[in-house]
Amino acid sequence: MILIKDSTVVDGTGKPGERADILIKDDRISAIGKLGSQKTATVIEGRGLISVPGFIDVNTDSDHYLSLFTDRGQHDFLLQGVTTIFGGHCGSSLAPLLRGSLQSIRKWGDTGAVNVDWQLMDEFLATLDRLKIGVNFGTLVGHSTIRRALLGEDARDLTARDMEAFESLLKQALDHGGFGLSTGLAYNHSRHTPYLEIKALTDVVASRRGVYTTHLRSEAEHLLESVQETISIAKESKLPTIISHFRAIKGSEAQFEESVELIEAAAAEGVPIWFDAYPFDYSMLPVYMMLPDSIRVGSLEHMLAALSTSHGEGIVYESLPRLRVADLVIARAPGFDYLVGKTIGHFAESNELNLKQALLKLMKLTRLRAVLFYKNINFDITSKALLSERALVASNSPSLVEGRNVIENERAKNTFSRFLEIAAAQKKTIEWSVKKLTAVPAGVFNIPHRGLLKEGAIADIALLSSPVASSSRAYTGATHVLVGGKQVVADGAFADVYNGKILRRT
Structure with a gap:
């Protein structure tokens, strides 16, 4: 006792x-x-x-970065009071794997670091049971994980036969313990996924009383359209729906604030919709996400080939945003650990390049597998949105064992502590804040x-x-x-x- x-x-x-x-x-x-x-x-x-x-972090990346296996304690979460985490977000989960391939997560983690001895969801969860980890862990079923297993690198629409197979795999994964479905509609293999496909799959999830989470098709230029699409899915399916890592991207603040209003208005009408967010000013993104749409097509190898032509390089160079020397920090650079922690400004200076040229060189050097911290978030507006009754707090980060090949991620260490400070500064009681971090997400995910x-x-x-x-x-x-x-x-x-x-x- x-x-x-x-x-x-x-x-x-x-x-x-x-x-x-x-x-x-x-x-x-x-x-x-x-x-x-x-x-x-x-x-x-x-x-x-x-x-x-114990706090519940509804959106983490410890599965994407495979740190469930390399940092079994998940100490970054525990030390801030988080006892339960969820993975399988943004369309990518570690199961089901039809061919034993972790293809859908290679933009984040070193897929060669883990011996995959599972295929189905129940086999994956049994593997984690045997492994023993420090926190409670639940996972969603990744839309892209199943879609790529069925279609490979083909981004075409599903046929009736494809859809039948997809629904069967999804039902099986949910019945084996998956908490719902996630989509990553901004990523290459899912960004052209039609609405009707998402609707059909969320109907399956609704029949199992699961949840749906989504990385929006657009988080900036077409944000309002993307939010409206998600509200429609939630309204039609009556499925608890969460917009993942929702934040005010610089330059799109007005759309973001209007989107929060749309979400709150929909919720007031009974639509079961939330968003999760974190109180920081930087995103963590694969470097290839900075490519323009015309180049960001197909596999990493296909994109790299397009970038390697003089024509493709010119298109990418012109499309890159104006950067300041400290806007980008290299968080991961497979094969080039000495670059981790350096700003794009430092990398540019070392190579006698301007900032855009330096980013292009980094893309080629790491074969589009670098991960960046990008200071592209309006912190004040995002922090205000976190106080909405529709906001869930999430780190959208992995717990990682620090080393020369990875940079410390403050979101994994301080998301919940920082939220409590922000809420207190805005005269929110500790009781209100704790309910938001515990009972509310437990209710959304139906965790008894x-x-x-x-x-x-x-x-x-x-x-x-x-x-x-x-x-x-x-x-x-x-x-x-x-x-x-x-x-x-x-x-x-x-x-x-x-x-x-x-x-x-x-």
Whole structure:
């Protein structure tokens, strides 16, 4: 047994926090109240701390970057109080794999780093069960993962026979535990996917009471159209729908603000639509996403061939945005680890090139497999949107073991702490904020027994330092964290305990 003694319990319902003890037996909360001493219990002193349900990060990339396997602890999430994460976003999931290929995620991760010994969703989830990871993990089914398995590099419309096969694979993956469907409609192999295809597939997901998440077709120039399309899908399918990593791209702020209004108006009419976002000013994107539409066609090899011609290079050069020296930071450069962490300005200076020329050289040097941090977000407008009742908070990041081939990603480490600070600065109560990070996403994803602190609930608990107690507005992360009743963070340090559960849709 574990006894959390005399903390302020903020239970996720939104009601005011109260000083109380929490008794944990096995993986469940046994009692909450003034419990006195429990002789057989390990005591965690909670005075001056806030006990909250473990946070739920609805959009992460630990599967895309394969760090579920290389950083089993997922310590970046645990240290900020996150106990449950979801993957399989933007159309790409690690299952089902018809040919054992991780083709759909190679724009993010080193697909040679993992021995793939699964194909179907249940086999993948069983692999993670055996692996043992630090957080609870659930996954969506990637639209592009199945589509590319069926069609290869062909971006044509599905035939009736293709659609029958797709629906069968999707149903199977959902029945094996997938939480829903994700699309990545801005990426090459999905950006011409017709509305009727998405509608047919979301109807399948709705029949299984899953969720739908989408990386919009356009996040800037045609943002309003993309949001309207997504609202239509949510309205027609009556399916809980989430717009992924929704943020105000510089130059498109007016469309973004109008889009938030559209989403809130649709929700007021009963449309089950949300968006997730993070409180930072940079995107993390594969370098090939900076290519113009005329070049961004087909596989990486096909795009690289087009870029390598003088005509193609000229088209790309003219299409690139005006950049400042610090706008782009190289986050990943396979085969060229010495470039990681350098700005495009530093790379340009080292090679005696202007910024656009330097970006072109980086594209060719890494064969379009670099990943960039791009400061293209209006932070103030995005942060304001995070306070919307339709906003879910998500890092859209992997937890990674730091090394020379990867740069530290602040979103993985501080998304939830920073959100709490922003919300407090805008006079939102800690109870309101905690509900937004726990009970609300648990309800959207239909995760039973998580997201609340109550008797009988699974003991996923984070203890945060209280800004009041420390005379500071800063939430610096979690002091203690329990996952499934076991302490995985103690005094702000990962305890090398792996008690996360692999979640399956019920």
